[in-house]
Amino acid sequence: MKKSLLIVSLVAVLTLLCVQLAFAAGTIxxxxxxxxxxxxxxxxxxxxxxxxxxxxxxxxxxxxxxxxxxxxxxxxxxxxxxxxxxxxxxxxxxxxxxxxxxxxxxxxxxxxxxxxxxxxxxxxxxxxxxxxxxxxxxxxxxxxxxAAELSGSLKMSGSTSVQPLAEELTQVFMKENPKVQITVTGGGSGVGIKDAADGKVNIGNVSRNLKDSDPKGLVATTIAKDAIVIVVNPKNPVDKLTTDQVKKIFTGAITNWKDIGGKNAPIIVNSRTAPSGTFDFFKEKFLGEDNVVATAKQHASNGLVRQAVAGNENAIGFISMGFMDSSVKAPTLDGVKPTLENAKNGTYKVVRPFIMVTKGAPTGLAKSFLDFVLSSEGQSIVKKEYISIQ
Amino acid sequence: MGKMELENVSVIIPEKASSTTGFFTKPRKPFKEKIIEIILLLLTVLSSILIFFVMFFVISKAIPVLKASGFSFVFSGGWDENFLNAWQTSGEQSALKFGALPLIAGTVLTTSGALVFCLTFGLGCAIFLSEMCPAWLRKPLESTVRLLAAIPSVIYGLIGLMIVVPFISKHLISNELSLRMIKICALDGTSLLAGIIVLSMMIGPIFIAMASDAIKSAPKIYKEASLALGLSHWRTIVKIILPAARNGIVAGAILAAGRAIGEAIALSMVTGSVANLPNPAHGLVFFLEPVRTLASTIVDNAEGMSVAACESALFACGSFLLLSCVLLSLFSRIFSGNLRTGGVSDK
CATH class of the missing domain: 3.30.457.10 (Copper amine oxidase-like, N-terminal domain)
Structure with a gap:
């Protein structure tokens, strides 16, 4: 009984093997x-x-x-x-x-x-x-x-603006290199810079250019460009703003929507906490030397600003273009619609770089990943919602 | 097998000897037990040293800001501006001055507000649970309360953000009021009141569980004596049981306050994320003004850690939190100590 079973299974295995071999011989x-x-x-x-x-x-x-x-x-x-x-x-x-x-x-x-x-x-x-x-x-x-297959793990942290893009890029990269494990966490540009400088992560995500006050020894690789969009609640009738109006709103000179063609209602200003890369760029572009009004709500991420604006009819805020969705509305700025096309062709000018920083020049897996991000394949992912650097 | 028996014997014999002579005191412990005891001792010492290390670390990091700000850290405002300034100048000496009054006020106001809620409604719940609840309902109610106490705070934060905040902004804040106040602070529902409500939901179950335990462990003979003397159930509860359980109730309140003070995420979601000092002169609007607590400031501003001055400022907040927690735990020790020694024994 046992013997016959053994023979049967042996034959079965052999046949399967032969089929496999024959199949292999036919294809390249x-x-x-x-x-x-x-x-x-x-x-x-x-x-x-x-x-x-x-x-x-x-x-x-x-x-x-x-x-x-x-x-x-x-x-x-x-x-x-x-x-x-x-x-x-x-x-x-x-x-x-x-x-x-x-x-x-x-x-x-x-x-x-x-x-x-x-x-x-x-x-x-x-x-x-x-x-x-x-x-x-x-x-x-x-x-x-x-030539060897890539393996190992990478850690990234930093800007919440860069995070969604970084996640998308790492997912594709990990699919192509199954032995590679990459984790992406947020925290903000400040965290990305500090973690990269401290060696806590291999790559820090930053949504502004490096400054003199940042730790020394960091090497920045620009991976994409991103537009910042001023957003209001979809129920808000205001659908055009000027740079000057934005400045006046965020510095507290204008506090009523009535003054810029809206309802007689207060303007609830939503800003980001000081170390945010998005805030840094927003301030440089719109406020200059002036500070944001003291009553402004301070949020720790793009998502929270969007949530706050979506939840209040009188709110205004600014977010990375990658975070735009139907829960908020983007009025035109100086007559230009803030769309990806306009940002790409240069008519919408509120555009800042996304950079990935490494401690010293990128090496090993970090280098392979950055090479991938800069390759035409990586940039084709960037192009979907952001501005490619090519 | 044989070895086990031998070991048992070696343990039993000295004990008998000691009990008969009463003089040869301690039996010799087996070697293994000694080793384990030593390891446990080391671990205990290590963990208590760790606590001191944490305190030392937090305070040493906080010193630059505390030293530069002095008393104005507690008595002046302007945190958000200070923080932005410190971040932009990346920590020159002038940037080390911080004013955390709004944050401290925010912490004290939210916590004490939630405690008032707890002590009124929560105590009622606790009395009902331990004294009046029909037996079939008690088990499910008690386990529900305990379950509520274990829900992560971020869930309460979400509920607050989705339900409490929109409710406040819709029903309590009129457009005119909001317009009138806009130069002082933005009223959009995220407020001191929302913070108090969410905190009460969070710490309520903890308080109810502790208080009902305390009421249940109040000496039975007091209650029986009181009822036997013809006092009504209500009078017995108010005059006899609650005073007997007072220490346990207070200890529960202190524990709940400890959780409320340290709560960061939920409050950062519902209290408005701006270092604003509510002004009592505004009347009831006071409760609708945004605040931010020490703990949620640490969470919200954690991004700034890469600049030394910002880091030190956040650790200064942390050291205040640590200090208040130490004080609270000292209080609760005093009260729970009294609970054990005061009155008569449980039996």
Whole structure:
């Protein structure tokens, strides 16, 4: 009885194994930096060369792709390197240099396929062929160390304005590098600077430029730009403000909405606590040397200001554009609507930098993360709600 | 097995010996027990040293500001401006002067307001629970009260922010009043009153639980004697039971006050986040004015820790909190001590 069971299970295992092997033999797999490259269509071999779907390989290698339908031209750009290929043509270009390919780029079932070795090597990666496994191993980066899979943990703290963006970036980064663990906490720009300087975190998030009074030895990397929006309650009829009016409201010279075209009601001023990066920038941009009025409510985060403005018809406050939602209303400022487009094209001018600070130049995992943030992939995440630095 | 028996024997024999002779006093303890005793002793000493270390640390950090401000720390206002100034000049000598009067007033007002609520309504609840509640209702009510006492304060803060604050701003503050006061302070519902209500909800259950325990442990014979002499139940409660349970009730109030003084998050959410000193000359509007307590100031301004002057100012707040907690715990020791020695024994 026992024996037969053993034999049956052995046979079952063997069959499964064989199926697996046969399956593996039929397909070519591609590994980039130790991770399998996920592709929506299968790569194939043509005249001894492996061709892979264009989008998968370019995006994994961190290059941006453009497709010109008219000339059937594929352009990929990574940093200063630009390569160009044409469907069905053996000529290609790396920078300004002409190259002749063994196999041209091809279209199969509506997907564009590009020769893997040419593409990867032109973009500075190393390509190896493991024939026993039908496996292509692509390794990026100059040194051997960079090729290793990233692992370890990073801690970040600081500005509540930067926090949502930082969280989004870390989530994507962690998905791509499953062995990396990054925690992001708030606290405010002041906390980010102090924690980074004290070595409590690897990266401090700051929503203003570094000042002379900040601890020495911090290196700032600007990762994005963000607009600050003056917000009022959606029930408030006021829908345009001027810089001068904002100044007068926040310094207490105007205290009635009636004076700027609203109802006969008091203006409840909501501000941020002094160490906030958002406050720092707001004061510099609107108040100058004057201080915010003493009756202003002092909140510790963007979320709390938004909550306070959403909860009171007569309230006014200022928040990072990333925190805008339908619970508050943004009047035009000097006639300009505070939208992401206007901030990007420069017509809305209340824009400040988001920086990530490290103690000394970034190294190790912190450097890898910052490189990712500055890459076209990282900046495409930035672009969704903030202003990219490119 | 054999070893265990041996050990048992070795413990029992000396005890017998000591009880018969009465002279050979202490039995020799096994080695293991001694080790454990020593470890426990060390841990106890360590934890009490830790408390002193915390005090020393907080006060030493607070000294720069306390020294520069002197008595004006307690007797003058302007905290928010001081703080902004300290942050911007990043701690020059002139920036070390802080005035925390509004914060201290905010702490005292919210705590004492909540205590008044507790001592009236809470005491009523406690009397009902321990003296009048029908038996079938007592268990569920008591466990509800204990459950309420264990709810994290931030939940009470949220309830305050979502229900109490909008209620106050809708029903108690008129547009005219708010307009009249806007130059002095912004009335938007976040206020001293909201703080008192939320704090009362928070510390009420603690007080009720402690007070009903105290009432229950008042000597039974007093009550029986009083009833036997023909006094009504009410009169017995007011004249006999409450005075007998007085110390326990006061100890409960002190514990509740301790929690109220240290409460930061919930109050920071509902009291208005501005260092404003409410003015009693405004009449009842006094209760609608915003305040900020010492503890919520530490939470709200914690971002400023990277500048030494701001850090020191926050630690100065902390040292005041520490001081008031030490005083309160001394009080409660005095009262709970009296509880044990005063009157007759429980049996």
């Amino acid at each position: 797999s591609v590994q980039v930096n130790g991770k399998a490259l996920s592709m929506d269509s299968k790569p194939f071999i043509k005249q001894g060369k492996v061709l892979v779907p264009m989008r998968a390989i370019f995006e994994t290698l961190g290059a941006s792709v453009k497709w010109d339908d008219k000339t059937q031209k594929v352009t990929a750009k990574k940093g200063s390197t630009e390569i160009a290929l044409w469907i069905g043509k053996k000529e290609a270009k790396v920078g300004s240099k002409n190259v002749i390919l063994d196999v041209a780029a091809a279209v199969d079932k509506g997907r564009t396929f590009v020769p893997l070795r040419f593409v990867a090597e032109s973009l500075g990666a190393k390509v190896d062929w493991v024939s026993s496994k039908n496996l292509v191993v692509v390794t990026t980066g100059g040194g051997g160390a960079a």
